[in-house]
Amino acid sequence: MGRAVWKPLSIGLLLISLIACSEAERGQPEPPEEAPEAAATETPRTEDGLYALGRDPLYMTFYAHYGYYTMPKWGADPSSAWIRDKLNVHVKGVSAEGDGKLMLQKMVAGQQLPDVVWGERDADLERLREAGLLVPLDEYIAEYPNLRQWAGEKIINLLRSPDGHIYYFPNYYSNKPYGNAGFVVNKRIYRELGSPKLETTDDLYRYLLRVKTMFPDAVPFETGLAKEGQGIDQLFSSFKEDNFSFTRYFAVANGERMTSIYKDAGFRESAMFVAKLMREGLMSQDALVQTEYQVSEKLMAGKAAVYASADPMRMIMIADAELSKADPEDGYFFIEPIYKEGLDPARIYPGTYNVLGWNAAAITTSANNPEAIFALLDWMTGPEGSAVQMWGPPGEDGYWNGFKEDGITPAFTSKYSSDPQGLAEIQALSGDMIWVGNTGYLDKTKSEYEATLPEEDRNWATYWQQNITWRSQGDATPFIKLIPPSSIEEGRIYLKLKEIWLDARATAMFGRTDEEVLDVLDDAHAASMEAGFDLYLDYITKRWQDNLRVLNND
Incomplete structure (x- = not known):
């Protein structure tokens, strides 16, 4: 096999760009x-x-x-x-x-x-x-x-x-839908509250209020690592049809263009909803600083009433096995994605997949x-x-x-x-x-084998993947590889936009009123525009459209 010749290392330039982000x-x-020293031998x-x-x-x-x-x-x-x-x-x-x-x-x-x-x-x-x-x-x-x-x-x-x-x-x-993003509900708490309807954002809010009253030692809505968007991104999806993980780009698809996420009606509604849950004590008050270990402890102890993240399966499958071992009626189950009344549930995607x-x-x-x-x-x-x-x-x-x-x-x-x-x-x-x-x-492989087993013997995770999570993930393949390289102006703008985004998302979570939340988003939009938002939006729009042409010509 031949060996590629690599270009000289641009260490100095790379350090400058990395330092700018830190x-x-x-x-x-x-x-x-x-590795231990060894004599040169033939491969x-x-x-x-x-x-x-x-x-x-x-x-x-x-x-x-x-x-x-x-x-x-x-x-x-x-x-x-x-x-x-x-x-x-x-x-x-x-x-x-x-x-x-x-x-x-x-x-x-x-x-x-x-x-x-x-x-x-x-x-x-x-x-x-x-x-x-x-x-x-x-x-x-x-x-x-x-x-x-x-x-x-x-x-x-x-x-x-x-x-x-x-x-x-x-x-x-993969070339088929996959993923684990979604909403998980505590069986015991849900049963003791009468197994109410949990479909819309209004249903969710009323349910969390009841949890806070009846189970004061439980977290009504557990987000996981909110600093990474966990939980709050899933709530954004509840307020917007065809949401393809747009928070990573600070922009949403609007017709044939990518436009500011701060002006998107669905995002603004979701930001107000998140802040409402936070100030009313209906979600993890330490959502931005908690660790995965702390989240896992709450799940294992059955102290989370509703849990949403991009991959709840990883920790929930262990917590469910532990709780159901002590009581078969205890544990967790997935529900269909939560949606705002009036939206099409079939177009609500708490998570996405892409072929890469x-x-x-x-x-x-x-x-x-x-x-x-x-x-x-x-x-x-x-x-x-x-x-x-x-x-x-x-x-x-x-x-x-x-x-x-x-x-x-x-x-x-x-x-x-x-x-x-x-x-x-x-x-x-x-x-x-x-x-x-x-x-x-x-x-x-696992789906074909699971289909041969009695329902009671099927793997818990595979069951919920087949029945809920796989079919509720959106195909975000057209939106891959949008982020510009740091060597061009749009890439340097992106780094500034990311700082603005992270600050705005954290600040908006603690808005004391809806008006204060919207002011944070409007200020973030204005700051982004000053940083060159339009040029960045033009760039990712072109990359998105290029992807569509490649996929449509496949």
Whole structure:
């Protein structure tokens, strides 16, 4: 396999752009653990000429570009322990320490980039690409089988950067609806309040008032990490038809243009509704500062009446298993998306999906053996890697034991249905450890098997995905790759707009009146216009329309 020649590193320019996004300072990150010194040997290859995973140890460092994410210890769970022992793979996590932008800045400054950066396909990763710090993956994709086979040409072509190369390995890519975003309700509280209708925003408000009165030790509406938009983005969707996660762009689709989100009627209504819940004590008062651990504690204790987020499934499946173990009538259930009276429920999307999936993994030029890392990622996105990560190690005492004759379909064991709590624990952790998820394979495989089981033996998460969440996610594929690179004026404007947005969203949540909330939004709009909002809106409108042309010509 040939090797690409990478352009010189533009470290100075990259540092300038990263520093512009970061305000805090803290000590230098500890350098990652280094692999043991080893004599140079020939790269182990299969008969097909591909890197042979498992013959030599593979050491790699992994950084997730999220302030709230800490990688679980590699080898502490059954799936990663199996990968470590069977494939001789050793992964060290690098923490963002609560500030992803600052950490990335320091790693670039210290020339200590990790081998893999995992995060949104946004301006921060694009700055690494523009500086020549990411490895192009084109040749590997052409030679290794799984991503090419399971993603297909449409997804692969959408991954191409402006220079024609591919730098990102997608996570949870799929050509079918998927996702877990939505609203979850506490069974016990709901039952004891008479199981009232919970469909509209008015229904929700009345219900939360009753919860506050009758269950003073419970949180009526739990948002999760509101600083990331959790919960409040789902409420925005309740007030707007065809809402395709527009908060990430600070703009909404209006006819054939993208226009200011601050002037959108649905967004303004949702902001007033959120502030009303906050000032009346109907939602988490620490929504902007709480941690995932604190949210999990409330869910596990049954202290949240209604919970909404972009992925409630990950923590709720464990909480449901724990509560229902003590009392089969306790636990949680999903409801249809909440909507404002008069809107079409079929056009309300608490979450979205796109064919490229959620985020992506990128291999940096710091990696000693980028091909070996790609071989691992390609294995992870294939049938065996997907099965190990989602259902644990194979074996007679596991949840699956090898594959059926097609070499793709796992042979599930009786433990799959007899030990739902153990499976839930593995799958809850997989949300943090699946970095290149193959949604099409995972969803199709588990759905087909679940259909053969009696209803009482079906997996809790799969049941609600099939009946609620998958069909209530909107297709946001036309809105992918809109964010401009920081090297152009529109990209620099975007960074200013993001600061304005984050400040306005937090401030509006604590508005003492509806008028005060609207003033915050109007001020944010004015500040955005002064920062060059129109030029940015023109840019993302063009990118959106370009996407539509590509998709319509597919």
